[in-house]
Amino acid sequence: MSLQTKYCGKYYSYIWYIFFFSFFFCAKIQAQKKLNDFSDEQLKALFLKAQANGMSESQIKEAMLLKGYSSAQFDTLQERFTKKYFNNLQPNSPKEIISARQVIKPAIPFVKKDSFEHHSPKSAIFGASLFTQNNLSFEPDLRIATPKNYQLGPDDELNIDIFGNALDNYKVKISPEGTIKILNLAPIYINGLSIETASERIIKHLRQLYQGINLPQSGVSAQITLSNVRSIKVTLTGEVHRPGTYTISSLASVFNALYLSGGPSENGSFRNIRVIRNNKIVRIIDLYDFLLRADQKDNIRLQDQDIIRIADYETRVEIIGEVKRPMIFEVKSTENLKEILRFAGGFTDKAYTNLISLKRNTATGLKLFNITEDEVLTFIPKNGDKYTVGAILERYENRVQIKGAVFRAGEYALERGLSTVKELIKKAEGLKEEAFLNRATITRKQENNEPIIMAFDVGKLIRNEISDIPLQREDIVEISSIPSLREKRTVSIYGEVNKTGVFDFVEGLTIEDLILFANGFTDAASNTEIELSRRILDDDSTNTNHEQVKIFTFKIDRNLKLSSENSGFRLQAFDRIYVRKSPNYAVQKSVRINGEVNFSGVYTIKDKTQRITDLIHLAGGLKKEAFPKGAKFMRDSSVLAIDLAYILQNPNSSDNLLLLNGDYLEIPRTLETVKLSGEFLNPVAVTFRQHLNVKDYIRQAGGFTDKANKRKLYIKYANGISDKTRKFLIFYTYPKVEQGAEIIVPSKQNENIHKLSTGERIALVGAITSVSYLLVNISNNLK
Structure with missing residues (x-):
């Protein structure tokens, strides 16, 4: 660095100090010493600018003290800044905020762990997750009663209540010299005293103001409590994630400080954490006591200037496989393999406990060990050991199974009293009635584990006509049932019954029974025409004509009684019954007529001979303003083109259709217009005139457009019938125009698609x- 740069930097630092003091001085005057008047942005600018120019926490605090602010006011501002900008930090927060945290954070007790600070040690290390949980803070409870033997120190605040014959209250703070000041009394030194001892000393001095205070029959009493606790500084060193000095509450314990610092690092010990006070070790903490037994005996309260040192781990081993907590564990020199298994939560229910495999590091390589169940208690682990607990084999030592037509099918233990097929059947509570006795099978595994089938006669075995069969491990005995060896037997019924379909066949079933199962006849059923079809088996000796089926017909009344000649007829499996419809049965059928008739509405078709003219007659005939040529006849949602005027003049013609269920006839009023649609220059509806032809109407629409396909002109009449233009040589003949017609000229655009x-x-x-x-x-x- 050049001399010029050095002096410029120093000069700039002086300018910043002057600016910082001036800012606080102006802010102090404007806010009239009301800290709430400082905005969040002002706080942010002050702290970040100070940090950027190398000012430490103590220098910022000193600057405020010089301008008349108290230490408590600085702490309040500092806490506001921290809560606003640190408690919700994200990994993408501004770099200046994250860097400023290194200066500001240690002064704020128990700041929550932030997501960007989370150090993730190897997840397999037992106990490491305790210090990486966002939902766990170990923050001290500041609302509890003052703990016994709490030692007072500078900045602790006491609340002195006087009650009884005299009422008074004093809120005092211990000065840096260790004294408190009560009006009209000399300073009282209480630094380092317990709250109980300090209370006795304070009351002794208060008797100068209140005669006999806290003495029997004096009538005046005093109560001294801790209203606000001071901050203390503790230092965490050694193998800790974030070593350093932390300002924390005087009520904080060792776990509070450990969590704040992130706990032991990757190489840190969880079982050798020392609390050093006045150069003496006051407690050695083993976190496994808390992790495994929730024992907090070592969670002692810290004092000012305490040092917490986390040592390096000495021995770590890993255990994997069928244990409840497969992780890395720290082991003391006096602990054996059984203790490690206890740390791991013990074996799972599938663990193979007879043998544990060990992979151990030696001076030159790796070495394998097999540790038996008897050696677990005495085996001493070494650093780097890796233990593997295997799983038991999915293999039974004494299992046999029985399936099929027995009352208690399932798995059984091969043991004394159950070692043969007959004993197994007895254990399964015997054969079912439908058991097939001629043949059963045993599936047995050979020496090479390949299956083999062995058959035997169950009936002879039960009757002691053959010797009992010894069982072997994993034998499967299967006894079939008679129904499972044949096609499922059913009968079916179709036609005019309320519930058609397939039904299970049972012996003795009759036609009457099957109709009853089908919920009886429908109203349309003919009880004189019931047909039954029956299979003919190949071994039927009576089938001399080589027929495939036999047909039977029956008569049965509505009370489900067969005629005398068919009485007692029994159904066989796979019979099919057909109930025919009565030839004279018919449901009511109706048609509808609307429009210009005297009585529009729905009419019932009396017989199959009624026609369109009959419907008009039933409707009272046409009104005088009716337009028969425009009548539309609908059937099954489709338009049937009819000429009603012609039908009325020629009722015997084939155009006079027979009526069917659902037919609909609509007769409009007289139509007096002609509509022109499509490729006209002026598509329009015009008045119908008897003497005009198509060309006359085209002129009224202004003629054709350029896209008009004149050769495809057609007319759609009011009754739905259409007529097209005809060509003879080079001449075109247009259809006749009638009332209510529509002249349509399509576009020839589609014809140009392929040009x-x-x-x-x-x-x-x-x-x-x-x-x-x-x-x-x-x-x-x-x-």
């Missing part, structure tokens, strides 16, 4: 020319 553009035509001509030139050359060469 070639000018560029395409030029390219095509060029290609044809090239091909022609090539053909001419080939012809000349051939000649």
